[in-house]
Amino acid sequence: xxxxxxxxxxxxxxxxxxxxxxxxxxxxxxxxxxxxxxxxxxxxxxxxxxxxxxxxxxxxxxxxxxxxxxxxxxxxxxxxxxxxxxxxxxxxxxxxxxxxxxxxxxxxxxxxxxxxxxxxxxxxxxxxxxxxxxxxxxxxxxxxxxxxxxxxxxxxxxxxxxxxxxxxxxxxxxxxxxxxxxxxxxxxxxxxxxxxxxxxxxxxxxxxxxxxxxxxxxxxxxxxxxxxxxxxxxxxxxxxxxxxxxxxxxxx
Numbered sequence: 001x002x003x004x005x006x007x008x009x010x011x012x013x014x015x016x017x018x019x020x021x022x023x024x025x026x027x028x029x030x031x032x033x034x035x036x037x038x039x040x041x042x043x044x045x046x047x048x049x050x051x052x053x054x055x056x057x058x059x060x061x062x063x064x065x066x067x068x069x070x071x072x073x074x075x076x077x078x079x080x081x082x083x084x085x086x087x088x089x090x091x092x093x094x095x096x097x098x099x100x101x102x103x104x105x106x107x108x109x110x111x112x113x114x115x116x117x118x119x120x121x122x123x124x125x126x127x128x129x130x131x132x133x134x135x136x137x138x139x140x141x142x143x144x145x146x147x148x149x150x151x152x153x154x155x156x157x158x159x160x161x162x163x164x165x166x167x168x169x170x171x172x173x174x175x176x177x178x179x180x181x182x183x184x185x186x187x188x189x190x191x192x193x194x195x196x197x198x199x200x201x202x203x204x205x206x207x208x209x210x211x212x213x214x215x216x217x218x219x220x221x222x223x224x225x226x227x228x229x230x231x232x233x234x235x236x237x238x239x240x241x242x243x244x245x246x247x248x249x250x251x252x
Contacts, residue, residue, distance in 0.1 A: 002133075003140050015098035019060045029056050032070065034252050035101045037082030037092060039108025039195060040215075042242045046071070046079065049243065061095045063088045073250035082106055086132035086169065086198035093199065097206045103151060103252050104210045106199055107245040109217035109233065110167060110191040113181045117190045119232030121216045122162040122241055124155050128197035128212075129187060131170035135201040145200035147211035151252075155211050158248040165190040167214070169197035178224055191216060215241050 020026050046052060051072045058065040059080055069079045078101070083092055089106075096104060110123065117123075129144045136142065144166070156164060166188045170176065176192060184192070196212045203210030217233040 001140055002136050003138060005140055013062070015094035018062050018095065019098055023062065025058060025060060027056055027058065027060075031055065031068070031078045031096070031099045031101050032076040033101060034075065034077040034103040034105070034249055035096050036077055036079045036246060036249050037104060037106040037199075038079065039082045039106060039193075040238060040242075042238055043069075045239045045242060046246065050246065052079075059092075059095065061088070061091045063091050071246065071250065075250060075252060077246070077249045077252075079246075082108070082195065085171065085194045086134035089195040089198045090134045090138075090202045093202050093206060093208060093210070097208055102209060103249075104199070104203060104208055105151070105155070105245060105249050106195065106210070106212040107242060108193060108195065108212070108214050110193040110214040111176075111218050111220055112191045112216040113220040113222065114185060114190040115222055117163075117216055117219065119216050119219055120234075120237045122159060122244075123167065123191060123214045123216065124152065124159065124162050124164050125167045125196055125212055125214065126152065126164050127166040128200050129166065129168040129184070129189060130197045130201065131168055132194065132198055133171060134198045138202055138205045142201060145197050145204065147200055148203070148209040151209045151211040154252065155213060155245075155248055158251070159213065159244045162213075163190070167191045167193060167196060169193055169195060176220070181220065181222075213241065213245050
């Protein structure tokens with residue numbers, strides 16, 4: 001664990017300082033209170049389905065600035081690429097909070113490793129076990145993180161035919177061994193991604209309302225005797241989930 005109880009010093013860099021820095025290249029813009037983070041492709045489809053406008057070409061996070069879009073509805077939301085992995089997830093949340101965002105919904109993909117999980121299943125994780133390093137800089141000790149209760153319930157009420165289950169988030173793609181996935185199943189986990197546990201833990205730390213929705217893009221073999229891993233995501237499955245998540249975000 002890397003957060004020290006005796007450490008009362010301030011961070012060298014904060015979200016506010018990053019925005020104001022030469023690296024952040026501060027622009028004058030405002031963000032809606034709700035943001036949707038994309039951990040999957042689909043912006044072209046979103047442009048076809050919604051009234052969308054560019055807020056800024058450069059979201060001023062530390063890692064890999066990106067465009068931010070506004071989707072107009074009863075309550076406007078902003079939309080941006082969430083990044084890749086837990087460090088970028090935390091970076092994104094810190095900057096969103098500094099720019100006034102309070103509600104965050106992430107939408108992405110996960111690898112399924114439970115026997116009753118299939119490609120195309122929509123999972124709303126009610127718990128994410130921490131096997132990424134970012135959360136351990138925000139908490140002295142943390143086994144798992146959880147979504148904001150109210151936002152989680154709104155997603156669960158709105159999105160039909162979803163499954164609620166724990167998942168695990170980890171950093172090392174090529175160390176998802178059969179042994180480890182068996183241990184994860186014992187905890188009730190049905191899949192793995194790289195960001196959700198950090199989104200939940202850092203979101204709570206920053207007093208943001210954060211929840212995630214993931215679609216099973218591929219199913220891992222449960223044992224070494226099973227068929228090998230295979231990608232199974234389709235454009236139609238991706239578009240259906242995007243539509244559901246954006247519609248519920250617009251209603252917040």
